[in-house]
Amino acid sequence: xxxxxxxxxxxxxxxxxxxxxxxxxxxxxxxxxxxxxxxxxxxxxxxxxxxxxxxxxxxxxxxxxxxxxxxxxxxxxxxxxxxxxxxxxxxxxxxxxxxxxxxxxxxxxxxxxxxxxxxxxxxxxxx
Numbered sequence: 001x002x003x004x005x006x007x008x009x010x011x012x013x014x015x016x017x018x019x020x021x022x023x024x025x026x027x028x029x030x031x032x033x034x035x036x037x038x039x040x041x042x043x044x045x046x047x048x049x050x051x052x053x054x055x056x057x058x059x060x061x062x063x064x065x066x067x068x069x070x071x072x073x074x075x076x077x078x079x080x081x082x083x084x085x086x087x088x089x090x091x092x093x094x095x096x097x098x099x100x101x102x103x104x105x106x107x108x109x110x111x112x113x114x115x116x117x118x119x120x121x122x123x124x125x126x127x
Contacts, residue, residue: 012040013040014039014040014041014112015037015038015039015040015109015112016037016040017035017036017037017049017113017116018035018036018038019031019032019034019035020032020034020036034048034049034050035048035049036049037049037087037109037113039105039109042094042097043092043093043094043095043096043097043101043102043105044092044093044094045091045092045093045094046090046091046093047079047087047088047089047090047091048087048088048089049086049087049113050085050086050087051084051085052080052084052085052086063107063111064081064083064108064110064111064114065081065107066079066080066081066103066106066110067079067080067081067103068099068102068103068106071096071099071102074090074092074096077090078090079102079103079106081107081110083110083114085114087106087109087110
């Protein structure tokens with residue numbers, strides 16, 4: 001039990017990325033085609049990450065500057081950026097935060113996702 005207690009002292013990552021696991025009608029285990037994000041700090045939420053087609057992948061500007069759409073309708077809320085990514089299907093665990101705060105978190109999440117993708121691409125190139 002001491003090992004589990006020691007692990008509970010580890011900090012929780014802010015962004016958790018992963019694929020949903022689904023079971024087919026025949027009981028086979030499959031991965032959903034989309035990646036999901038769980039944000040573990042306030043505002044806590046889970047959403048689906050979508051790579052968009054026909055969007056510029058590289059921007060001349062530094063940093064991410066996305067926009068929230070349908071902010072006043074949380075069931076339809078989504079975030080889109082010209083980096084070719086969108087966050088959709090938000091499930092909020094906290095109250096809907098101020099729009100600027102949520103936008104900032106989404107901008108930071110996309111920046112984190114792009115860094116992670118670059119790291120994973122480099123790992124594949126070395127292997």
